Amino acid sequence: MNSFKLVDKLSRLSMKPDSLPQISEGDNLKNQSITTPCKDNSEETISSNIANSYLNILTLIGENPSRQGLEKTPMRAAQALLHFTKGYQENISEIVEGAIFCEDVDDMVIVKDIEMFSLCEHHMVPFFGKVSIGYLPNKKVIGLSKLARLVEMYSRRLQIQERLTVEIANAIMEAIEPRGVGVVIDATHMCMVMRGVEKLNSKTITSAMLGEFRNDPKTRQEFLSLIKN
Amino acid sequence: METKKIKCDKTKENCNGHLQLDFNGNELKIFNGKEISENNKELQTKEISSAYLNIINSIGEDSSRQGLLKTPERAAKAILHFTKGYNETLQEVVKDAIFDENTDELVLVKDIEMFSLCEHHLVPFMGKVSVGYLPNKKVLGLSKIARIVEMYSRRLQVQERLTNQIADALQEILNPRGVAVIVEATHMCMVMRGVEKFNSKTVSSSMRGEFRTNPKTREEFFHLVKSN
Numbered sequence: 001m002n003s004f005k006l007v008d009k010l011s012r013l014s015m016k017p018d019s020l021p022q023i024s025e026g027d028n029l030k031n032q033s034i035t036t037p038c039k040d041n042s043e044e045t046i047s048s049n050i051a052n053s054y055l056n057i058l059t060l061i062g063e064n065p066s067r068q069g070l071e072k073t074p075m076r077a078a079q080a081l082l083h084f085t086k087g088y089q090e091n092i093s094e095i096v097e098g099a100i101f102c103e104d105v106d107d108m109v110i111v112k113d114i115e116m117f118s119l120c121e122h123h124m125v126p127f128f129g130k131v132s133i134g135y136l137p138n139k140k141v142i143g144l145s146k147l148a149r150l151v152e153m154y155s156r157r158l159q160i161q162e163r164l165t166v167e168i169a170n171a172i173m174e175a176i177e178p179r180g181v182g183v184v185i186d187a188t189h190m191c192m193v194m195r196g197v198e199k200l201n202s203k204t205i206t207s208a209m210l211g212e213f214r215n216d217p218k219t220r221q222e223f224l225s226l227i228k229n
Numbered sequence: 230m231e232t233k234k235i236k237c238d239k240t241k242e243n244c245n246g247h248l249q250l251d252f253n254g255n256e257l258k259i260f261n262g263k264e265i266s267e268n269n270k271e272l273q274t275k276e277i278s279s280a281y282l283n284i285i286n287s288i289g290e291d292s293s294r295q296g297l298l299k300t301p302e303r304a305a306k307a308i309l310h311f312t313k314g315y316n317e318t319l320q321e322v323v324k325d326a327i328f329d330e331n332t333d334e335l336v337l338v339k340d341i342e343m344f345s346l347c348e349h350h351l352v353p354f355m356g357k358v359s360v361g362y363l364p365n366k367k368v369l370g371l372s373k374i375a376r377i378v379e380m381y382s383r384r385l386q387v388q389e390r391l392t393n394q395i396a397d398a399l400q401e402i403l404n405p406r407g408v409a410v411i412v413e414a415t416h417m418c419m420v421m422r423g424v425e426k427f428n429s430k431t432v433s434s435s436m437r438g439e440f441r442t443n444p445k446t447r448e449e450f451f452h453l454v455k456s457n
Contacts, residue, residue, distance in 0.1 A: 053280040
């Protein structure tokens with residue numbers, strides 16, 4: 001089972017995991033030490049480990065890591081990467097924090113154009129864009145900013161856009177059990193723009209429709225037309 | 230934590246690698262950029278892949294799951310692509326596309342897409358470059374201007390330095406009456422992390438010769454760059 005689904009399941013049982021899932025040892029790792037990352041006391045070890053790898057990369061691309069501009073780059077790059085992957089340390093119940101309220105409303109709620117920044121898991125290069133979320137409440141509504149925080153949690157990981165879309169939809173389904181959820185992501189992938197096929201203006205759009213958003217074309221249509229500019 | 234430096238007693242041309250120590254006191258072999266890419270490209274890719282494999286494991290991911298299996302190699306090739314400018318020289322890029330022309334009016338190539346890597350965080354910054362020059366009996370093939378931008382941007386850079394290097398390159402090749410370069414870019418290191426300002430842009434410029442000394446010339450350049 002995907003280790004991160006396990007994290008989410010545990011969180012719903014109100015148990016916080018003390019440590020991140022076990023990492024597997026990779027091949028061809030001479031002179032590198034792998035540590036099992038723990039939430040509290042080995043953050044420094046993880047940072048130094050990643051910084052060391054970045055230091056290796058700097059020398060291997062032919063740069064001089066002791067010049068002024070690059071002296072502290074390994075640490076900065078390590079901190080940046082940890083920030084871009086901080087979503088692994090978060091879980092749904094921590095993010096939502098009980099901001100679920102009983103309301104007698106059943107009309108569509110939409111939060112659109114939420115900025116999203118993620119890392120493509122195939123090339124480790126950023127992809128970013130906008131996320132629009134809609135749901136049909138079933139007597140429960142969620143604090144609006146929590147929708148954006150859920151986007152943050154799932155996007156700050158190594159991702160592919162298709163999976164990110166589905167994970168956000170599933171998370172909302174789990175948190176408030178609405179009559180339906182719709183998520184649309186419109187993003188630009190630097191791995192397609194900065195390298196490879198180098199198509200500057202291309203965008204990738206993915207969607208996830210659950211419940212009435214999937215079953216009822218009129219609901220889906222209403223959602224899609226409300227999120228259009 | 231600083232890396233220990235060991236002095237190299239060879240000249241830069243004769244040096245084929247010298248020792249430097251990493252944070253744990255282990256030896257790092259440093260290669261002259263040109264040499265490594267000609268002789269051991271495969272080894273270079275393999276070593277960078279190992280580094281990425283370590284990074285993936287350190288952030289808590291499972292490097293053996295399907296989506297990540299070949300990511301170290303892909304990421305290694307990606308970063309080599311983003312830093313391919315180190316292996317290019319001005320001579321190779323421009324070749325012989327310099328032509329004698331009896332013209333002395335402003336030549337402007339604007340809105341050239343630029344993608345670079347911030348040398349402080351190893352995160353992309355990207356934007357547009359506009360380059361103008363006042364010929365001194367010699368003009369440059371237009372695409373070479375864009376190729377010069379590519380060469381300097383495909384490196385670990387700081388936007389200010391990138392701007393100056395493009396201007397210096399044109400100055401060197403053409404010896405024109407003036408050169409002007411404007412770079413307008415968005416820095417992912419400011420957008421995706423840190424201060425997280427989504428709409429901010431950084432503009433840097435480099436003015437040489439008549440673009441620096443003559444305000445009217447400079448004004449004409451800005452006006453033409455802005456116009457749609």
